[in-house]
Amino acid sequence: STNIVVAIDGYSSCGKSTLAKALAKKLHFIYVDSGAMYRAVTLYLLRNNIDLKDEEAVKAVLPDIHLNFHSRDYQTHILLNDEEVSDEIRLMPVSSNVSAVSAIRAVRLEMVKQQQRMGKSKNVVMDGRDIGTAVFPHAPVKLFMTADPKVRAERRYKELLPNNPDITLEEVFENIAHRDYSDTTRKESPLIRAEDATILDNTNLTPDEQLQFALDKVQPFL
Numbered sequence: 472s473t474n475i476v477v478a479i480d481g482y483s484s485c486g487k488s489t490l491a492k493a494l495a496k497k498l499h500f501i502y503v504d505s506g507a508m509y510r511a512v513t514l515y516l517l518r519n520n521i522d523l524k525d526e527e528a529v530k531a532v533l534p535d536i537h538l539n540f541h542s543r544d545y546q547t548h549i550l551l552n553d554e555e556v557s558d559e560i561r562l563m564p565v566s567s568n569v570s571a572v573s574a575i576r577a578v579r580l581e582m583v584k585q586q587q588r589m590g591k592s593k594n595v596v597m598d599g600r601d602i603g604t605a606v607f608p609h610a611p612v613k614l615f616m617t618a619d620p621k622v623r624a625e626r627r628y629k630e631l632l633p634n635n636p637d638i639t640l641e642e643v644f645e646n647i648a649h650r651d652y653s654d655t656t657r658k659e660s661p662l663i664r665a666e667d668a669t670i671l672d673n674t675n676l677t678p679d680e681q682l683q684f685a686l687d688k689v690q691p692f693l
């Protein structure tokens with residue numbers, strides 16, 4: 472039989488990665504955090520003072536950016552040119568700029584190519600914005616996650632606070648609203664539900680309930 476791809480897309484901070492990790496762990500699939508890739512590219516561009524509005528400049532340095540995952544424990548461990556940057560890519564400088572970077576066509580083409588390679592022969596759970604539409608349009612299982620924006624901001628705020636004591640709930644809410652807007656209105660593969668994706672609104676669902684929902688969708692393909 473062929474390999475199985477589970478595509479999980481949706482808005483920012485609605486629990487995609489929490490569900491994707493739990494599902495991958497349960498099924499012994501590989502977990503791929505596609506957002507971490509766009510974040511790592513953003514970190515590289517910021518560190519090297521590349522003008523994010525200069526598409527040609529961004530394109531020119533793409534060959535210098537080497538991304539690798541090492542998946543020990545179903546957490547995201549991403550290496551940018553052999554340096555682990557998993558924590559740094561969650562900080563505000565990257566979060567505030569990643570949507571601009573992910574709107575650049577050359578960046579998307581390269582990331583999609585690498586993502587398709589990762590899901591070519593292995594069972595994977597991949598989360599992102601365009602996995603069910605552009606990366607794996609034929610994925611047998613597609614989920615589209617959403618949740619109340621206020622609930623999303625509160626969840627993400629609690630998650631970020633321990634490492635970012637100065638952060639405010641308002642700032643987190645603004646960042647999420649900004650990324651939702653930018654991700655859904657960009658020209659290159661905007662965030663949109665694939666016609667055959669199942670909507671999962673988790674505003675009032677526990678992580679266990681979400682996992683069960685997803686397992687029920689995958690079960691027929693196992």
Ligand code: C5P
Pocket residue numbers: 483484505506507509510569570571573574598599600601602650654
């Ligand atoms: O998933 P995460 O919130 O970490 O993604 C960060 C940003 O990367 C998103 O706001 C979006 O701009 C971009 N992204 C994307 N396509 C994906 C995954 C993430 O454009 N497949």
